Amino acid sequence: AGEKAVRFNATAGVARQGGRPFIAKSLAELTPSLAAAQIVDYAPTGGDPALRKLWKQALEEKNPTLRGKLYSLPLVTAGITHGFSMSADLFIDEHDSVLIPAPAWENYDLILSGRRTARVAYYPVFNEKNGFNCEGLRDAIGRTGTEEKLGLVLNFPHNPTGYSLAETEANELVKLLAETAGSGRRLVVILDDAYFPLFYEDTLLKESLFARLVDLHENLLAVKLDGATKEYCAWGLRIGFLTLGGKMPAAPEYDALEEKLLAAVRTSVSSACRLSMSLLVRLLQNPEHKSEFAAFHAMLAARYRKVKAILAEAPPGELNFLSFNSGYFLTFHTGKVDAETLRRTLLDRHDIGTVALSPSLLRVTYASVDDHELPELFQTLFAEAARISAHTPCSRR
Amino acid sequence: AGEKAVRFNATAGVARQGGRPFIAKSLAELTPSLAAAQIVDYAPTGGDPALRKLWKQALEEKNPTLRGKLYSLPLVTAGITHGFSMSADLFIDEHDSVLIPAPAWENYDLILSGRRTARVAYYPVFNEKNGFNCEGLRDAIGRTGTEEKLGLVLNFPHNPTGYSLAETEANELVKLLAETAGSGRRLVVILDDAYFPLFYEDTLLKESLFARLVDLHENLLAVKLDGATKEYCAWGLRIGFLTLGGKMPAAPEYDALEEKLLAAVRTSVSSACRLSMSLLVRLLQNPEHKSEFAAFHAMLAARYRKVKAILAEAPPGELNFLSFNSGYFLTFHTGKVDAETLRRTLLDRHDIGTVALSPSLLRVTYASVDDHELPELFQTLFAEAARISAHTPCSRR
Numbered sequence: 001a002g003e004k005a006v007r008f009n010a011t012a013g014v015a016r017q018g019g020r021p022f023i024a025k026s027l028a029e030l031t032p033s034l035a036a037a038q039i040v041d042y043a044p045t046g047g048d049p050a051l052r053k054l055w056k057q058a059l060e061e062k063n064p065t066l067r068g069k070l071y072s073l074p075l076v077t078a079g080i081t082h083g084f085s086m087s088a089d090l091f092i093d094e095h096d097s098v099l100i101p102a103p104a105w106e107n108y109d110l111i112l113s114g115r116r117t118a119r120v121a122y123y124p125v126f127n128e129k130n131g132f133n134c135e136g137l138r139d140a141i142g143r144t145g146t147e148e149k150l151g152l153v154l155n156f157p158h159n160p161t162g163y164s165l166a167e168t169e170a171n172e173l174v175k176l177l178a179e180t181a182g183s184g185r186r187l188v189v190i191l192d193d194a195y196f197p198l199f200y201e202d203t204l205l206k207e208s209l210f211a212r213l214v215d216l217h218e219n220l221l222a223v224k225l226d227g228a229t230k231e232y233c234a235w236g237l238r239i240g241f242l243t244l245g246g247k248m249p250a251a252p253e254y255d256a257l258e259e260k261l262l263a264a265v266r267t268s269v270s271s272a273c274r275l276s277m278s279l280l281v282r283l284l285q286n287p288e289h290k291s292e293f294a295a296f297h298a299m300l301a302a303r304y305r306k307v308k309a310i311l312a313e314a315p316p317g318e319l320n321f322l323s324f325n326s327g328y329f330l331t332f333h334t335g336k337v338d339a340e341t342l343r344r345t346l347l348d349r350h351d352i353g354t355v356a357l358s359p360s361l362l363r364v365t366y367a368s369v370d371d372h373e374l375p376e377l378f379q380t381l382f383a384e385a386a387r388i389s390a391h392t393p394c395s396r397r
Numbered sequence: 398a399g400e401k402a403v404r405f406n407a408t409a410g411v412a413r414q415g416g417r418p419f420i421a422k423s424l425a426e427l428t429p430s431l432a433a434a435q436i437v438d439y440a441p442t443g444g445d446p447a448l449r450k451l452w453k454q455a456l457e458e459k460n461p462t463l464r465g466k467l468y469s470l471p472l473v474t475a476g477i478t479h480g481f482s483m484s485a486d487l488f489i490d491e492h493d494s495v496l497i498p499a500p501a502w503e504n505y506d507l508i509l510s511g512r513r514t515a516r517v518a519y520y521p522v523f524n525e526k527n528g529f530n531c532e533g534l535r536d537a538i539g540r541t542g543t544e545e546k547l548g549l550v551l552n553f554p555h556n557p558t559g560y561s562l563a564e565t566e567a568n569e570l571v572k573l574l575a576e577t578a579g580s581g582r583r584l585v586v587i588l589d590d591a592y593f594p595l596f597y598e599d600t601l602l603k604e605s606l607f608a609r610l611v612d613l614h615e616n617l618l619a620v621k622l623d624g625a626t627k628e629y630c631a632w633g634l635r636i637g638f639l640t641l642g643g644k645m646p647a648a649p650e651y652d653a654l655e656e657k658l659l660a661a662v663r664t665s666v667s668s669a670c671r672l673s674m675s676l677l678v679r680l681l682q683n684p685e686h687k688s689e690f691a692a693f694h695a696m697l698a699a700r701y702r703k704v705k706a707i708l709a710e711a712p713p714g715e716l717n718f719l720s721f722n723s724g725y726f727l728t729f730h731t732g733k734v735d736a737e738t739l740r741r742t743l744l745d746r747h748d749i750g751t752v753a754l755s756p757s758l759l760r761v762t763y764a765s766v767d768d769h770e771l772p773e774l775f776q777t778l779f780a781e782a783a784r785i786s787a788h789t790p791c792s793r794r
Contacts, residue, residue: 006748007747007748007749008747008748008749008750008765008766008770008773008774009750009762009765009766010749010750010751010761010762010763010765010766010774011750011751011752011762011765012632012762012765013556013591013592013627013632013725013726013762013764014632014725014762014764014765015627015630015693015697015725015764015765016764016765016766016767017696017767018767019767021630021632022630022693023630024629024630024631024680024686024689024690025685025689026679026680026683026685026686026689027631027676027679027680029430030428030430030431030676030679031427031428031676032429033426033427034427039633039634040630040631040632040633040634041632041633042632042633043633078475078479078635078666078669078670079666079667079668081663081664081665081666081667082475082665082666082667085664085665085666089512107663107664107667110660110663110664111664114660114664115486115664159410194410195410230410230412232421233412233418233419233420233421233437234421234424234437235409235410235411235418235437235438235439235671236436236437236438236439236440236668236670236671236672237436237437237670237671237672238475238666238667238668238669238670238671263507263511266478266504266507267478267482267504267507267508267511267512268478268479268482268665268666269475269476269478269479269482269635269665269666270476270478270479270504270635271476271633271635272475272635273475273633273634273635273670273672273673274632274633274634274635275633275634275670275672275673275676276670276672276673279424279427279428279672282423282424282427283421283423283424286423288422288423289421289423292421292422292423293421296412296419299414300412328410328411328412329410350404350405351403351404351405352404352405352407353405353406353407353408353409354407354408355408364407365406365407365408365409365410365411366407367410367411367412367413368405368406368407368408368409368411368412368413369405369406369407369413370413370414370415370416373405376405377405377407
């Protein structure tokens, strides 16, 4: 009703003055070129329609394979985590099996098994050649038994390793998913595209798998999660998107799913931040944002190549990096060195922050360190690993 | 680790340049007086510590009874709904009984019984004298049986009626809660203080019930939900707070509860919007905000008195307002007039937006209509109700 009521909008719980939302001076002063309605008014539950449309346009520009295919209008979420959390609430039932990558961002398991009591199992990201382990995923699917429904989380560029699929690997993966769906399993594939499209090698699949999955099989529902968070450097603005695709019998199913999604937004956060949406609308409407983020992409690609060069000349030792070719990070296997000890040492002795993912995995965000400082970062890392290694008893091997 | 790592912060998934978060020009230009870290960086899971502290100070200024009492540091939520949703997730188990007011904001039931499958029952807000129905609540508590745990939602100023407790009513209510806790029931009392402190009558309790409940009884946990949303006209910024209080054996319990809350934030939204927090820190640090919001309060109080005057001279008819003395709204019982028909008529014929809460309840937000336009709003409302009433068959009575 809020949209039509132009005479007196006595609908929502918003205080108005002269028909416009009341806004404190100090709030308005901090965002001088936006109207009160763009700053403090409520956004619609599913998000600002202008932003949803802009995001859909951007999706098709970045994923030309999507053009002409049927999929939902992206729904605005309060960040990508919120999108994942709602996907778990809506599409994963209690005790459903869900496969997530190993290693994985820890929140997948916290949300799926902590919040939802789903049965989480892992598939290995890498095979022995340090490429994508499609056979490992096939085996993991096999081990989930014969229950009809199966959840699968795919995350490329992958957090924490920074690995993305080569085109050939993507083809193999899509084939596996088609076979699995064809065998009668109902697949819910959650695509966490947070770090899209930060790819740094020519051989990689440059489109989201979503473009391949939306019309793959009647038994497959693809849930695409992405956002301004990593792609447009809007981490703290908390704006993500949730887009659904599947070869479903008819378009009206999207309306029913949209209703479910809106209910999930309403009962979790009511709506995402209006001001953040307004900022992103301005960003995406500004034609310069494309060259600006092309430059950002190039800056990260340069850091990536620098890291590759540093690693190529690194001394032999306990640290071995896992394959990476995209995103913000790389991850080291720390061998006999305890990753948490290494992390703490780097922090305490050198004020260097890293993340210990397990006793033998350490994640390093090279996207947060300037080009010219990368040598010092990695030299310190290798030196401390060597020092700890020299003091570690052999039994840790 | 993010706080300590000053040399190289290769911790979180944030891209930096010169040690500062990368920010797009068009985002920075829209918020010219804030640093990138205040706009796009991640906030800590529990929220900006400066904001949490400012909110606690403000709580004690507005609720002097709280001073010196033990309660938690307010945790930042992504709006008050998010606080309610997390409270339901954390403190209400499946099949727990929870009492909510009748009438109530519809999201209470959607969240409690829809998301959590709690057993929701209602207590009547009003008695026959149009005052708070403490006996009705006592009866409703009695009807929940003898199970140990009981959830209770209290919401003053009340949505949708705009009713708040007189001091005498508050005393009676607190006594009932003490008796209930004393009888061995474990009470989780969720206080939705969204519309605090917009009270317009001298006889009303001007502090949150939270101040009375934090040290009431060992068997009572008080969960205070409030926020910048309604109080500081920051609806779309999506910043709420969740504060816990209870006469628990020792302070360390708050640390354990804080850990649970942080996990709930992490698995639902990761964190709330950094930019919104930065704006609110500026607002609360600006000494002028107090006089600005005193003027806002006075503006709404003037509208309230105007509405009262209009209603005092209203023609007799089907519409009867429920007691109101605070907040943004009032609610009419629409008698034999169907509230949805009335709502639709007001919208279609007059571009006036209202909310039909049930077939016989219509909510009107007078806080969104200027003083001088209130007569037209209510005259139109009464005229349309009379017109519909004249065309309604007697059987609807």
